[in-house]
Amino acid sequence: MPPSALSTSPEEPVTLRERKKQRTRRALADTAVTLFGARGFDGTPLDALLEQVEVSRRTFFRNFRSKEDVALTAVKQLWDAYLEAVDAAEKSGPLADVLLGAMLATLEHMDEDWYRRFPPTLRLVADSPALDGHALRHCAEVQEELVRRLGVPDRLELRLLIEFFVAAWHCTLDEWLPDCAPGELPALLRRSFASMTSALTLEA
Structure with a gap:
């Protein structure tokens, strides 16, 4: 499964680590849509999203390839x-x-x-x-x-x-x-x- 994908199944990942990663990806995706919708995609830097979700750039790029992604x-x-x-x-x-x-x-x-x-x-x-x-x-x-x-x-x-x-x-x-x-x-x-x-x- 590519880094940008989120599961569409109601089943949760088995391990605690996988569940934490899933929650992080979901938080980033949900917040991105809300934040970019309010401020505009082009005018909102990636750092604004990272600040909202309280994750590092390293964590972000373990889950997504780019702001567009x-x-x-x-x-x-x-x-x-x-x-x-x-x-x-x-x-x-x-x-x-x-x-x-x-x-x-x-x-x-x-x-x-x-x-x-x-x-x-x-x-x-x-x-x-x-x-x-x-x-x-x-x-x-x-x-x-x-x-x-x-x-x-x-x-x-x-x-x-x-x-x-x-x-x-x-x-x-x-x-x-x-x-x-x-x-x-x-x-x-x-x-x-x-x-x-x-x-x-x-x-x-």
């Missing part, structure tokens, strides 16, 4: 879980259904902590060009990883399918963000996904 915890947590869901999915039938099913399974297993942190994280990304660029790079890395893991011979068609899926996901988030009701996100994703075919046949 901690701010995007919820985003990276989602895509880490999604890649695992894709690996676990039965690879039969249309790959579009596999991609959709894996995201629906991912959303089902995300906990309340994630659903609380995810909307303000998206708003941070929207308000910060630097953070938006970091998020786009991470999304591109996930797409490349999907191409590698799915291993379909026709890479062009697979890349197009993944691009369509990611576009549908982003459109879903645009629809979801005003209210951010957790139960509505899967239904909105299904609707966006179902609209892809008709969208490709739109006429001027």
Whole structure:
């Protein structure tokens, strides 16, 4: 599991040391979203976050790679879980259904902590060009990883399918963000996904 990830499972780590590390990561991620949301990501130095959580730089960098990394915890947590869901999915039938099913399974297993942190994280990304660029790079890395893991011979068609899926996901988030009701996100994703075919046949 990458340093930026937080468990979405209700199970706690076994050892006291692991539980302490989990609490530190969660405190950093929670405080980052609140602090950056109040002061702005670009205008808030990393030291302000460390002061709030009362941890050293050494402790921070044992858990996260950068200020951008901690701010995007919820985003990276989602895509880490999604890649695992894709690996676990039965690879039969249309790959579009596999991609959709894996995201629906991912959303089902995300906990309340994630659903609380995810909307303000998206708003941070929207308000910060630097953070938006970091998020786009991470999304591109996930797409490349999907191409590698799915291993379909026709890479062009697979890349197009993944691009369509990611576009549908982003459109879903645009629809979801005003209210951010957790139960509505899967239904909105299904609707966006179902609209892809008709969208490709739109006429001027």
